[in-house]
Amino acid sequence: MAISLSNFLIPSILFLATGLFTEAATVTYDFDVSWVHANPDGAFVRPVIGINGQWPIPTITATKGDRVIVNVKNSLGNETTSLHFHGLFQNGTTHMDGPASVTQCGIPPGSSFTYDFMVEQPGTYWYHSHTRGQYPDGLRGPLIIHDPDSPYKDQYDEEIILTFEDWYHDMMNNLLAKFISVSNPTGAEPVPQSALWNSTQNISIPVQPGKTYMFRMVNMAAFSAPYVWFEGHTMRVVEVDGIYTEPAEANMLYMTAAQRYSVLITMNNDTSSNFAFVASMDQDLFDQVPEGLNSNVTGWLVYDNTKELPTPAFVDEFDPFDDYTLVPQDGMSLLDEVDYSITFDMKMDNLGDGANYAFFNDITYVRPKVPTLYTALTTGSSATNPAVYGVNTNSFVLNKNDVVEIILNNDDPGKHPFHLHGHEFQVAFRSDEEAGAYVNNVTMPQVPMRRDTVLVRPNGNIVLRFRANNPGIWLFHCHIEWHVASGLVATMVEAPLDLQQNLKIPEDHYQACRDGNIPIEGNAAGNTVDLLDLRGANVSPDPLPAGFTTKGIVALVFSCLSAFLGVAVIAWYGAAPIGKAQKGSS
């Protein structure tokens, strides 16, 4: 416990101090990604994806203005991988964003790949695998960018990183195979076996009375969203998803997958007792709560380690803080002149293979043969035509500096956290539950909250706005990892001609493609001659046959025929006089 905790209690003051006096530095990490074994919930030992033979994996820390270099070697042996630095804009370096088949090829086993980018945004982020459903196997860690100019730097004494994770005992590959399967027609997401704080359970955080701590909380879950509260203490929210906010008091937070909150908590002045803090997974997300599931994970603020660690009190109703009310500290006002509005109607449905998929506007995402970025770079003027990226990438081409609005109507009774790569967006509107589709008569806040991952409520809607000032290929997707796998993803192709002029892809990126036999030119189907010919592109399964197909009509006709024939034979038998044989025998 103490050992793992020390990872997260790196005295951040040191960083703050050094940040003040040093010029922008280069921070380099060498990551050898491989399988190790771990048992974080004390219930089951399983293979997990570690880095340099360790799990939990290290925290990436840097200071605003630094250059970060991450040298990744894939030693998994059986899976490709890639790293996404969640929340970082990657301005000018869209090829360092990480999603496999989008801005790079997945790094095949044995290959190496270098991520190299500048960090200009302070705040709480995280990094994780962005290759099919992989990060819940363990490849997820916090990424903290320190800020020598933080408006709150004088208001706290120490920083503490708290990561939340949901934990599955089975491997993602197995779970995904069961999830997207004819035997799971309702699309019920696998329910985790346990919840973790800082990749373990029952953590103790030594605190000193009267001090103020900044807790950088990251939800690194695959699926779960916890309610979080600290008994006997009030939180002051000062940052969400890397955006400083006006301080807002909260007793309880609701953190969807991939969201981050920095909260200031001032410790009590006496050491007479210790206090529990709890993350309780929202059971509304689970189709069926398995018997015996402990959806809570507890930690303690330890004032005095000779005193007992109290059992948290039972909470009968969750009343979390509404993040929609947050106000960014920079006061940026609503983008009110929209140049391009995109409406996404999302739903879950079954396709012809019987499995359940997720759709934006009746399109479920299927990764293209050629990574979308490479298509944008190699299709010349056709790169502004969404068709070249393939129907199933659900691509939208954005003009540079346009104000883009995304209206998302959730036609599903579930909660979904939506994330946009490469941007923070203004949450111009968020409806209540069951509000239905967005109607254009709402009052929007003057200074809306900005973040990079936002919750849309069951059968509700959201309106997001951002300025397309960051050329690149950016995914917009639900951050429930199951729904990424079932296709709840769209692609924003932002200023592709700009990319063709300015972007230079490093050789090792192409090498990863060659190692994995992935084409790097042409449209989504890999066609370099006729860019609008997408035959051979990856597409989703056919829709479910509706009603009577030829097979059904033939079967029905045959059934009717045999019934008629049978009835005819019965009638013939019934109408026939008693047979000769019987008469003869009498």
Add this chain to the structure above:
Amino acid sequence: MVNVFAVPVFFICFRECLETSIIVSVLLAFLKQTLGPERDPVIYKKLVRQVWLGVVAGLAVCIIIGAGMIGAFYGIGTDTFAKTEAIWEGVFGLVASIIISIMGAALLRISKLQDKWRVKIAQAIESKDKVEGVAGSRFSRWAKKYAMFLLPFITVLREGLEAVVFIGGVGLGLPASSFPLAVLCGLGAGALIGYLIYKGGNAASLQIFLIISTCFLYLVAAGLFSKAVWFFEANAWNKIVGGDAAEVGAGAGSYDIRQSVWHVNCCSPNLNGGGGWGVFNSLFGWQNSATLGSVLSYNLYWLVVIVAFLAMRYNEQTGHWPFVKAKNPGSETSSQQGGVSETCVEGKSHGDEVLSANVREIHK
């Protein structure tokens, strides 16, 4: 509709009641011919009263037994079968289908019952002349005295209990509310036809009526058979998806796409009582989601029925089964020739043969 009128139950009651009323009508006709109100009105009246007493007594006993059985079944069985799992529905459907198939053919030859019973009555009277042992003589004298009571009594009892057992078998998966109307209608229709036969109504139109009834009966049985297979498959699918798939409605996920032959997201006979589609389902075995198994079994059922009827006709014509060497009449054996329905009907026709031989003897 499905919840208030069980079609198979109607046909069972109809058939059993028809049989009973034919026998009763034969008895009454016999009395009228031999004694007649004009020849010996006192004895005639007495014997007619005996017949009706026998009918009423038989009916009373079998109602008591039947009510007891059904009461016990629903008392004990409601808990067991209330949540009729698909597997139970399948088994019940299969049992019902087999029962109907076996007794259906007999309905077409029901007119022969008149001959059969004339023989029985004649036998009962003939045996007066035979010398009996001392021990048996008192019983046989008593039996002869009350023959006009015992014959209808035993007949009604036998047919009634048969009906109870059959209804029990057919109705296992049906709601209790679907019984009364079907039973009443069946009894009424059966008694009406019996009366028409007694009155010597048009035999040809009667035969047509019987044919139509039988055809319906087999349509129902075919539907039940196919439905039984469908339920077995639904059970397997429920196991795969780990829950009651019907809970998700009639849409995607409520059925196994790999087994699907057709599927329409409406017209489900299982949701909300089924409505008209429920009637369609119980009459013809309609499914909004047809599976390979249900379609194949439906067609297979008809194939077996067609073959069985052709074989029966062949047997009536030639006196032996197809592909079986002709044997001496009367020494036919049953149970070798496959299908259940064939075996049963064979047994009946075998009996008829002997009886019709007897009829000739009497007529000499």
